[in-house]
Amino acid sequence: MSETARTVVIEGFGGPEVLQLRDLPVGEPGPGELRIRHQACGLNFIDVYQRTGLYPLALPHALGMEAAGIVEAVGEGVTHLKPGDRAAYAATPPGAYAQARVMPAAQVCPLPDEISFDQAAAMMLKGLTVDYLFHRTTPLSRGDTVLFHAAAGGVGLIACQWAKAEGITLIGTAGSDEKCALAKAHGATHVINYRTENFTDRVRELTDGKGVDVVMDSIGADTFEGSLDCLKPLGMMISFGNASGPVPPVNIGMLGQKGSLKLTRPTLFTHISDHAACQAMARRLFGKVTGGEVKIRIDQRFPLDQVADAHRALEARQTTGSTILEL
Structure with a gap:
């Protein structure tokens, strides 16, 4: 041809x-x-x-x-x-x-x-990214709490709806009040404007100091350390993107110090x-x-x-x- x-x-x-x-x-x-x-x-x-x-x-x-x-x-x-x-x-x-x-x-x-x-x-x-985040990366159950960065983006708005459909509490972050409202309208339980609030402190407030079960972070360098501090002991950090740049090298011992945390960097194309x-x-x-x-x-x-x-x-x-x- x-x-x-x-x-x-x-x-x-x-x-x-x-x-x-x-x-x-x-x-x-x-x-x-x-x-x-x-x-x-x-x-x-x-x-x-x-x-x-x-x-x-x-x-x-x-x-x-x-x-x-x-x-x-x-x-x-x-x-x-x-x-x-x-x-x-x-x-x-x-x-x-x-x-x-x-x-x-x-x-x-x-x-x-x-x-x-x-x-x-x-x-x-x-959508396939949301599927592997919610169904193939770590076990998630109704009632679990997830922090999802960039909740008003293409992946984020699907994730907000997916979480609502499956009974998962989703705390979404976004960079403006308008984007936060959009995430909330699509099913986010709570929203945080990371430009006006410290998202780590706010997550701790929303979870009564316990932290979340899972963080789903496509932002990368700018949010990585703060995201780790949002997790409860034994929580899972899923770093699946680098919108702000790649995450610097990590001292693996830090995961133990912060509560025996788990960390993974998956890609859709493996799944x-x-x-x-x-x-x-x-x-x-x-x-x-x-x-x-x-x-x-x-x-x-x-x-x-x-x-x-x-x-x-x-x-x-x-x-x-x-x-x-x-x-």
């Missing part, structure tokens, strides 16, 4: 200005692959990490980790999807900022008719690397959405050729909910 597709690539690491739009050949799927024509793709902080080189890629490289569209062709051995199927994914390798692509099929998921392409592109990476696990996680996410427990909020839309502006808005923390790129 000689068709080309508009695709966002980088030839060097740097700021949003390194994002380039190219017409690249698409080709035919090989064994275990499929070709998908995207209807929308999602924007995530991991895209920024890859663009800047924090998560290095072999250059040149296309960017983008989640999208939704229609399967055009499948290679040998692909049985869970066929041409004409609606599908969505969060998956490696990067390359979702494109009109169409050929990619491994294992992490591409059949998309229920009740979920729009825009919704799917806005929720796959974020979805197994085909069956990925598909089961997606079905659970789709069930939350089609059942009305989780609503996907898309607050920003950018044409593909304005992807640099989308990155600038995300990095400046000017976004709420999810952002999609329209093709």
Whole structure:
């Protein structure tokens, strides 16, 4: 197939200005692959990490980790999807900022008719992240208390709703009163404006000095130490992002001094690397959405050729909910 597709690539690491739009050949799927024509793709902080080189890629490289569209062709051995199927994914390798692509099929998921392409592109990476945080990282039970940073972001708003649906007390932090109100409206039990309050002190007040069972922190360097001080003894710190920069090296003895704490740094792509696990996680996410427990909020839309502006808005923390790129 000689068709080309508009695709966002980088030839060097740097700021949003390194994002380039190219017409690249698409080709035919090989064994275990499929070709998908995207209807929308999602924007995530991991895209920024890859663009800047924090998560290095072999250059040149296309960017983008989640999208939704229609399967055009499948290679040998692909049985869970066929041409004409609606599908969505969060998956490696990067390359979702494109009109169409050929990619491994294992992490591409059949998309229920009740979920729009825009919704799917806005929720796959974020929703599957919430799934592994709540169901696969540490046991969580009804009545547990979680501190969730960036609660008004794309992952955060899904997490607020997920927690409410499962009877988990979620204390959410955000950087403005408006963002705090948004998190509260989506199910956060308590909210903290970290620009006007010390979130560690406030968490201790809200928990009568006991601390929380789990911290879910995608901010990184700015919140790491304070987050540890929010945990009760034997609590779990889940550091799953670096929006403010990577966490500096940790003296592991500190975990013992602060109450035999547990610390993990998971990634979504480890959790979805197994085909069956990925598909089961997606079905659970789709069930939350089609059942009305989780609503996907898309607050920003950018044409593909304005992807640099989308990155600038995300990095400046000017976004709420999810952002999609329209093709």
